[in-house]
Amino acid sequence: MSDIIKLLEKKREEAKLGGGKKRIDAQHAKGKLTARERIEVLLDQDTFEEYDMYMEHRTNDFGMADQKYAGDGVVTGSGKINGKLVYVFSQDFTVFGGSLSEAHAEKICKIMDMAMKVGAPIIGINDSGGARIQEGVASLAGYAEVFQRNVLASGVVPQISVIMGPCAGGAVYSPAMTDFIFMVKNTSFMFVTGPDVVKTVTQENVTQEELGGAKTHTSKSSVADGAFNNDIETLQEVKSLIDLLPSSNREKSKNIKDSFQDLSPDYSLDTLVPENANKPYDMKELINKVVDNNYFFEIQPDFAKNIITGFGRIEGRTVGFVANQPLVLAGCLDIDSGKKGGRFVRFCDCFNIPIVTFVDVPGFLPGVSQEHNGIIKNGAKLLYAYAEATVPKITIITRKAYGGAYVVMASKHLRGDINYAWPSAEIAVMGAKGATEILFRNEIKDKKKIDKRTQEYTDQFVNPFIASKRGFIDDVIRPHSTRRRIATALENLKDKELSSPLKKHDNIPL
Ligand code: HXC
Numbered sequence: 001m002s003d004i005i006k007l008l009e010k011k012r013e014e015a016k017l018g019g020g021k022k023r024i025d026a027q028h029a030k031g032k033l034t035a036r037e038r039i040e041v042l043l044d045q046d047t048f049e050e051y052d053m054y055m056e057h058r059t060n061d062f063g064m065a066d067q068k069y070a071g072d073g074v075v076t077g078s079g080k081i082n083g084k085l086v087y088v089f090s091q092d093f094t095v096f097g098g099s100l101s102e103a104h105a106e107k108i109c110k111i112m113d114m115a116m117k118v119g120a121p122i123i124g125i126n127d128s129g130g131a132r133i134q135e136g137v138a139s140l141a142g143y144a145e146v147f148q149r150n151v152l153a154s155g156v157v158p159q160i161s162v163i164m165g166p167c168a169g170g171a172v173y174s175p176a177m178t179d180f181i182f183m184v185k186n187t188s189f190m191f192v193t194g195p196d197v198v199k200t201v202t203q204e205n206v207t208q209e210e211l212g213g214a215k216t217h218t219s220k221s222s223v224a225d226g227a228f229n230n231d232i233e234t235l236q237e238v239k240s241l242i243d244l245l246p247s248s249n250r251e252k253s254k255n256i257k258d259s260f261q262d263l264s265p266d267y268s269l270d271t272l273v274p275e276n277a278n279k280p281y282d283m284k285e286l287i288n289k290v291v292d293n294n295y296f297f298e299i300q301p302d303f304a305k306n307i308i309t310g311f312g313r314i315e316g317r318t319v320g321f322v323a324n325q326p327l328v329l330a331g332c333l334d335i336d337s338g339k340k341g342g343r344f345v346r347f348c349d350c351f352n353i354p355i356v357t358f359v360d361v362p363g364f365l366p367g368v369s370q371e372h373n374g375i376i377k378n379g380a381k382l383l384y385a386y387a388e389a390t391v392p393k394i395t396i397i398t399r400k401a402y403g404g405a406y407v408v409m410a411s412k413h414l415r416g417d418i419n420y421a422w423p424s425a426e427i428a429v430m431g432a433k434g435a436t437e438i439l440f441r442n443e444i445k446d447k448k449k450i451d452k453r454t455q456e457y458t459d460q461f462v463n464p465f466i467a468s469k470r471g472f473i474d475d476v477i478r479p480h481s482t483r484r485r486i487a488t489a490l491e492n493l494k495d496k497e498l499s500s501p502l503k504k505h506d507n508i509p510l
Contacts, residue, residue: 011070014070015069018035018071018092018094019092019093019096020094023093027094031230031231032164032165032187033231033232034092035074035091035127037231038231039075039090041232041236042239043080044079048077048079049079051110052076052107052110054070054071055070055106056068056069056070057072057102057103057132057135061134062134064134067096072103073100074091074098076088076089076090076110077111081239081243082239084120084121084242084243085247086120086242087111087120088123089124090125091128093127093128096132097128099128099132100130100131100142100171101132102135102138102139105143105146112150113149115153116149119156119157119249119250120247120248121157121159122157122158122160123242124159124178125164126161126167126171126175127164127165127167128165128167128168129167130169130170130171131169131170143173147170147174150174154178154179154350155350156249158179158180158242158248158351160181160182160238160241160242161174162183162238163175163182163183163189163224164184164188166188166194167189167191168192168193169193172192179347180225180226180241181223181225182224182225182227183213183217183226183228184214184231184234185213185214186213187230188213189211189213190217191208191211191212195208214227215227218300218301218302220303240297241297241311244311244312244313245318245353246351249350252494263484265481265484268289269286269480272285272286272398273398273399273424277400281327283323283325283327283331284323286323286398287321287358290356291313291321292314292315296310296311296312297311297312300344303340304336304339305325306324306325306329306332306333307324307331307341308324309340314356314487314490315487317354317494318353319353319354319355320345320347322341322355322357322409322410323358324360324361326399330362331360331362332362332363332365332405333361333365333379333382334365334370335373335374335375335378337382338380338382341382342385343381343385345382346388346389348391349385349388349389353391354391354392354394355392355393356396356486357393357395357396358396359396359397359400360400361400361409363430364379364403379404381509381510382408383408384508385508387415388506389415392417392493392494393415393416393417394410394416394418395411395412395416395420396477396486397419397421397427397464399422399424399426400431401421401425401426402427402430403430411472412472413472418492419473420482422476422479425476427473428462432455432461432462435457435461436450439453440453
């Protein structure tokens, strides 16, 4: 018996060495942790239960029979994050560059299947050169198995991808189908084809960083949802996000009892909106003052900054926040904000997370480039997402809510549950100047007359009361009581039930 225990220990030690000390040193020299070190940072101490530690690839071509590494380039298993069960895979770049073989894929699929069965999030740590070239079509089949599970798991359990090295080919398409992607600045890259192939095909000279670095994907392509300074910081942020998310779509929104309970008024909010309606202010100040412990986890902070999306808690209950940002493009809706907002709203709806929307939107961004690039279909993504969402929807209009953008931003007409306005709200079909210039076109040359008309329109229509008279606004509330009013609405709506007509699935404008 003792011999077999010794053999077991020996095999474990071998497996833990991955591709060997030299390659581990090279990994460290790049400022990267190893696959196992990453799991250690991510999970609560001593909670990792590893599977398939001794699994090996089955290829003999290209001299592969002599190159076998226990575990075959991926560490998989379950563990806890602040007590919450998660399933994790962590690709080992020291073994064939973390590339995916048939066996490697089987290991990932096994934990994905387990996660779906028990209802626990899946976290994928990606550090991989894509399909293992030596295995040919078997590795492509392996990727396809992973992709299929990504899709089946979508909306069932949260899936988070962490990009921690150069990821190419299939190693980017699996993350693309997960809910959130986080990258490490300077050491992680994502591309379908790398700079060398780009140069050959299009003659473009581009570095890995320019083509697919963290900055590119968080600010230009919007492929990634956040980027952090190093492996440890990135994994800590993933832990914070997991804390906020439900484990699966079977879980109802939970109230964490020991969370911050203070609902006292915040009078500083009464002066947040400037007297001059054309002056911007920072909508993040409102979000930070409304959430428990002023803690807000922002999603895609560097892309489409005219809309803010992210998670926070109110009285311990996780809420998804969507808000126009008057500091950027005056808070207008455009193509990018439609895509960003729409995807976020749909995530919340999948996982029973109530949505709080703060509105200050002058309208859709006009322009040839917006029209030619599809503002119609892209703006419709946000409209569609809000309209289909059945989770509790609470909306607060702080200032502007004009035209179609008023309707889009979780209005009463899109099954908004509680719709409040601050006294500074301006809810109308369009701004006073635009409206009077159309209605009184024949007086347009007489500045005095048109100014008078504009003032009359402002006095009569630019306020929260016209919409309130029709029941489109449930109450006009004082800004300082916003947190308390949202908390009460969330409590009242916690058992909300609402269904849509039965269908196979819907057809959101993509
Ligand atoms: C097998 C691979 C590999 C791969 C890297 N390696 N990628 N082995 N299959 N796909 C091995 C290298 O041979 C090397 O082995 C080790 O991993 C480290 O690689 P380096 O090139 O030395 O590292 P680095 O300079 O950091 O470059 C990393 C890289 C590069 C950018 C990922 O290796 C690369 O471009 N690889 C190929 C990427 C690729 O074309 N993938 C597409 C596969 S097709 P040693 O023994 O020296 O340590 C695909 C299609 C999927 O994925 C279909 C989905 C729809």
